[in-house]
Amino acid sequence: MKYTVDKKEQYVIFTPMEEKLDSSLSPVLKSELLTVLAEGYQNLILDMANVKYADSSGLSALLTGHREYSRSGGIFIISSAQDHVKKLVQISMLDKVLNIVDNLEEAAEAIFIHEIENGSAEEEEED
Template sequence: MKYSVDKSEKYTILELQEDKLDTIKAPLLKSEFVTLFQAGTTNLILNLTAVKYIDSSGLSSILVANRLAKDLNGQLILVGISDHVMKLVKISKLDGVLNILPTLEEAIDFVFLNEIEKDLNSEEDTASED
Protein backbone atom coordinates (compact mmCIF):
# COMPACT_ATOMS: atom_id res chain seq x y z
CA MET A 1 0.00 0.00 0.00
CA LYS A 2 1.38 3.39 -1.00
CA TYR A 3 0.92 6.39 1.26
CA SER A 4 2.79 9.28 2.80
CA VAL A 5 2.74 10.59 6.37
CA ASP A 6 3.47 14.18 7.30
CA LYS A 7 3.57 14.85 11.05
CA SER A 8 3.27 18.26 12.63
CA GLU A 9 2.81 19.36 16.23
CA LYS A 10 -1.01 19.45 16.22
CA TYR A 11 -1.91 17.01 13.44
CA THR A 12 -0.72 14.24 11.14
CA ILE A 13 -1.59 14.06 7.45
CA LEU A 14 -1.85 10.60 5.93
CA GLU A 15 -2.16 10.78 2.16
CA LEU A 16 -3.29 7.56 0.57
CA GLN A 17 -1.64 7.14 -2.83
CA GLU A 18 -3.88 4.34 -4.10
CA ASP A 19 -6.90 4.51 -6.39
CA LYS A 20 -8.73 1.76 -4.44
CA LEU A 21 -9.34 1.29 -0.75
CA ASP A 22 -10.70 -2.24 -0.64
CA THR A 23 -10.50 -5.54 1.28
CA ILE A 24 -6.84 -5.93 0.32
CA LYS A 25 -5.64 -2.50 1.48
CA ALA A 26 -8.09 -1.78 4.33
CA PRO A 27 -6.38 -4.03 6.94
CA LEU A 28 -3.01 -2.41 6.14
CA LEU A 29 -4.52 1.05 6.52
CA LYS A 30 -6.21 0.05 9.77
CA SER A 31 -2.89 -1.11 11.25
CA GLU A 32 -1.24 2.14 10.14
CA PHE A 33 -3.99 4.09 11.93
CA VAL A 34 -3.39 2.11 15.13
CA THR A 35 0.37 2.71 14.86
CA LEU A 36 -0.08 6.47 14.33
CA PHE A 37 -2.43 6.89 17.27
CA GLN A 38 -0.22 4.77 19.54
CA ALA A 39 2.72 7.00 18.53
CA GLY A 40 0.95 10.11 19.82
CA THR A 41 -1.21 11.36 16.96
CA THR A 42 -4.51 12.82 18.19
CA ASN A 43 -5.66 14.72 15.09
CA LEU A 44 -5.44 12.86 11.80
CA ILE A 45 -6.16 14.33 8.38
CA LEU A 46 -6.79 11.58 5.85
CA ASN A 47 -6.20 12.82 2.30
CA LEU A 48 -8.18 10.67 -0.13
CA THR A 49 -7.54 12.71 -3.29
CA ALA A 50 -6.11 9.71 -5.18
CA VAL A 51 -8.84 7.29 -4.05
CA LYS A 52 -11.49 6.71 -6.70
CA TYR A 53 -13.09 3.56 -5.25
CA ILE A 54 -13.83 2.45 -1.71
CA ASP A 55 -15.72 -0.57 -0.40
CA SER A 56 -17.26 -1.42 2.97
CA SER A 57 -13.96 -2.68 4.41
CA GLY A 58 -12.35 0.63 3.44
CA LEU A 59 -15.13 2.53 5.19
CA SER A 60 -14.71 0.26 8.20
CA SER A 61 -11.01 1.14 8.47
CA ILE A 62 -11.91 4.85 8.35
CA LEU A 63 -14.44 4.32 11.15
CA VAL A 64 -11.72 2.65 13.23
CA ALA A 65 -9.55 5.75 12.78
CA ASN A 66 -12.49 7.97 13.73
CA ARG A 67 -13.05 6.00 16.95
CA LEU A 68 -9.32 6.03 17.82
CA ALA A 69 -9.20 9.81 17.35
CA LYS A 70 -12.31 10.38 19.47
CA ASP A 71 -10.93 8.10 22.21
CA LEU A 72 -7.96 10.48 22.43
CA ASN A 73 -10.19 13.59 22.36
CA GLY A 74 -8.93 14.31 18.84
CA GLN A 75 -10.36 14.48 15.33
CA LEU A 76 -10.29 12.55 12.09
CA ILE A 77 -10.86 14.76 9.06
CA LEU A 78 -11.29 13.43 5.54
CA VAL A 79 -10.28 15.61 2.59
CA GLY A 80 -10.21 15.22 -1.18
CA ILE A 81 -13.14 12.82 -1.42
CA SER A 82 -14.20 11.92 -4.97
CA ASP A 83 -17.86 12.01 -5.99
CA HIS A 84 -18.04 8.19 -6.08
CA VAL A 85 -16.60 7.83 -2.58
CA MET A 86 -18.88 10.59 -1.27
CA LYS A 87 -21.93 8.78 -2.68
CA LEU A 88 -20.99 5.65 -0.73
CA VAL A 89 -20.38 7.69 2.43
CA LYS A 90 -23.84 9.28 2.08
CA ILE A 91 -25.56 5.96 1.28
CA SER A 92 -23.95 4.53 4.42
CA LYS A 93 -25.20 7.60 6.35
CA LEU A 94 -21.66 8.30 7.52
CA ASP A 95 -21.64 11.91 6.29
CA GLY A 96 -23.17 12.85 9.66
CA VAL A 97 -20.56 10.84 11.59
CA LEU A 98 -17.33 11.75 9.78
CA ASN A 99 -15.68 15.16 9.47
CA ILE A 100 -15.42 15.79 5.73
CA LEU A 101 -13.88 18.96 4.32
CA PRO A 102 -13.04 19.88 0.72
CA THR A 103 -9.42 20.94 1.13
CA LEU A 104 -6.34 20.22 3.19
CA GLU A 105 -6.10 23.88 4.22
CA GLU A 106 -9.64 23.81 5.64
CA ALA A 107 -8.83 20.61 7.54
CA ILE A 108 -5.74 22.19 9.10
CA ASP A 109 -7.79 25.26 10.09
CA PHE A 110 -10.43 22.94 11.58
CA VAL A 111 -7.79 21.21 13.73
CA PHE A 112 -6.39 24.51 15.01
CA LEU A 113 -9.85 25.92 15.79
CA ASN A 114 -10.74 22.73 17.60
CA GLU A 115 -7.52 22.85 19.64
CA ILE A 116 -8.17 26.50 20.58
CA GLU A 117 -11.70 25.59 21.65
CA LYS A 118 -10.38 22.73 23.82
CA ASP A 119 -7.86 25.08 25.43
CA LEU A 120 -10.55 27.69 26.14
CA ASN A 121 -12.87 25.07 27.62
CA SER A 122 -10.15 23.73 29.91
CA GLU A 123 -9.38 27.30 31.05
CA GLU A 124 -13.07 27.89 31.80
CA ASP A 125 -13.22 24.63 33.76
CA THR A 126 -10.16 25.66 35.77
CA ALA A 127 -11.60 29.14 36.43
CA SER A 128 -14.96 27.75 37.59
CA GLU A 129 -13.18 25.46 40.07
CA ASP A 130 -11.48 28.46 41.75
Protein backbone atom coordinates in the same frame (compact mmCIF):
# COMPACT_ATOMS: atom_id res chain seq x y z
CA MET B 1 -0.15 -0.29 0.80
CA LYS B 2 1.67 2.79 -0.48
CA TYR B 3 1.18 6.04 1.43
CA THR B 4 2.90 9.19 2.61
CA VAL B 5 2.93 10.67 6.10
CA ASP B 6 3.54 14.38 6.64
CA LYS B 7 3.97 15.20 10.34
CA LYS B 8 3.14 18.76 11.34
CA GLU B 9 3.24 20.29 14.81
CA GLN B 10 -0.49 19.87 15.57
CA TYR B 11 -1.46 17.06 13.19
CA VAL B 12 -0.43 14.43 10.66
CA ILE B 13 -1.47 14.29 7.00
CA PHE B 14 -1.80 10.63 5.97
CA THR B 15 -2.13 10.19 2.20
CA PRO B 16 -2.89 6.76 0.72
CA MET B 17 -1.21 6.46 -2.69
CA GLU B 18 -3.72 3.84 -3.82
CA GLU B 19 -6.76 4.13 -6.09
CA LYS B 20 -8.80 1.53 -4.19
CA LEU B 21 -9.51 1.28 -0.50
CA ASP B 22 -10.95 -2.21 -0.29
CA SER B 23 -10.75 -5.36 1.84
CA SER B 24 -7.15 -6.00 0.83
CA LEU B 25 -5.92 -2.58 2.02
CA SER B 26 -8.35 -1.58 4.79
CA PRO B 27 -6.70 -3.64 7.57
CA VAL B 28 -3.35 -2.03 6.71
CA LEU B 29 -4.91 1.44 6.78
CA LYS B 30 -6.49 0.79 10.19
CA SER B 31 -3.17 -0.41 11.54
CA GLU B 32 -1.25 2.59 10.19
CA LEU B 33 -3.81 5.06 11.53
CA LEU B 34 -3.56 3.49 14.99
CA THR B 35 0.25 3.55 14.78
CA VAL B 36 0.21 7.31 14.16
CA LEU B 37 -2.14 7.75 17.13
CA ALA B 38 0.15 5.62 19.32
CA GLU B 39 3.04 7.92 18.36
CA GLY B 40 1.20 10.71 20.19
CA TYR B 41 -0.50 12.54 17.33
CA GLN B 42 -4.13 13.14 18.30
CA ASN B 43 -5.19 14.92 15.11
CA LEU B 44 -5.07 13.30 11.68
CA ILE B 45 -6.05 14.40 8.20
CA LEU B 46 -6.68 11.52 5.82
CA ASP B 47 -6.01 12.96 2.38
CA MET B 48 -8.16 10.87 0.03
CA ALA B 49 -7.21 12.73 -3.17
CA ASN B 50 -5.79 9.58 -4.82
CA VAL B 51 -8.54 7.17 -3.70
CA LYS B 52 -11.14 6.72 -6.43
CA TYR B 53 -12.95 3.71 -4.97
CA ALA B 54 -13.84 2.46 -1.50
CA ASP B 55 -16.01 -0.42 -0.35
CA SER B 56 -17.61 -1.24 3.02
CA SER B 57 -14.30 -2.36 4.51
CA GLY B 58 -12.82 0.98 3.46
CA LEU B 59 -15.65 2.76 5.28
CA SER B 60 -14.94 0.57 8.30
CA ALA B 61 -11.33 1.81 8.33
CA LEU B 62 -12.58 5.42 8.21
CA LEU B 63 -14.97 4.78 11.10
CA THR B 64 -12.20 3.14 13.13
CA GLY B 65 -10.00 6.19 12.60
CA HIS B 66 -12.83 8.54 13.57
CA ARG B 67 -13.68 6.55 16.70
CA GLU B 68 -10.11 6.15 17.97
CA TYR B 69 -8.99 9.73 17.34
CA SER B 70 -12.19 11.09 18.92
CA ARG B 71 -11.70 8.80 21.91
CA SER B 72 -8.22 10.27 22.43
CA GLY B 73 -9.62 13.81 22.44
CA GLY B 74 -8.37 14.54 18.94
CA ILE B 75 -10.04 14.86 15.57
CA PHE B 76 -10.00 12.68 12.43
CA ILE B 77 -10.70 14.56 9.20
CA ILE B 78 -11.20 13.20 5.70
CA SER B 79 -10.00 15.60 3.04
CA SER B 80 -10.29 15.72 -0.76
CA ALA B 81 -12.59 12.70 -1.13
CA GLN B 82 -13.40 11.75 -4.73
CA ASP B 83 -17.02 11.58 -5.94
CA HIS B 84 -17.43 7.81 -5.56
CA VAL B 85 -16.17 7.87 -1.99
CA LYS B 86 -18.35 10.90 -1.13
CA LYS B 87 -21.44 9.16 -2.54
CA LEU B 88 -20.73 5.96 -0.60
CA VAL B 89 -20.33 7.95 2.62
CA GLN B 90 -23.60 9.82 1.94
CA ILE B 91 -25.54 6.66 1.04
CA SER B 92 -24.29 5.06 4.25
CA MET B 93 -25.36 8.24 6.09
CA LEU B 94 -21.86 8.50 7.54
CA ASP B 95 -21.58 12.11 6.39
CA LYS B 96 -23.44 12.89 9.65
CA VAL B 97 -20.69 11.13 11.66
CA LEU B 98 -17.41 11.68 9.82
CA ASN B 99 -15.60 15.01 9.49
CA ILE B 100 -15.31 15.54 5.73
CA VAL B 101 -13.86 18.67 4.12
CA ASP B 102 -13.06 19.63 0.54
CA ASN B 103 -9.33 20.30 0.85
CA LEU B 104 -6.28 20.32 3.11
CA GLU B 105 -6.66 24.01 3.97
CA GLU B 106 -10.17 23.42 5.35
CA ALA B 107 -8.89 20.39 7.24
CA ALA B 108 -6.08 22.38 8.88
CA GLU B 109 -8.58 25.08 9.82
CA ALA B 110 -10.93 22.49 11.38
CA ILE B 111 -8.05 21.15 13.47
CA PHE B 112 -7.14 24.66 14.59
CA ILE B 113 -10.76 25.27 15.68
CA HIS B 114 -10.90 21.87 17.41
CA GLU B 115 -7.70 22.68 19.33
CA ILE B 116 -9.07 26.05 20.45
CA GLU B 117 -12.36 24.50 21.58
CA ASN B 118 -10.58 21.69 23.41
CA GLY B 119 -8.15 24.10 25.02
CA SER B 120 -10.96 26.25 26.37
CA ALA B 121 -12.85 23.15 27.58
CA GLU B 122 -9.76 21.94 29.46
CA GLU B 123 -9.25 25.37 31.01
CA GLU B 124 -12.87 25.38 32.24
CA GLU B 125 -12.37 21.98 33.88
CA GLU B 126 -9.30 23.28 35.70
CA ASP B 127 -11.17 26.30 37.16
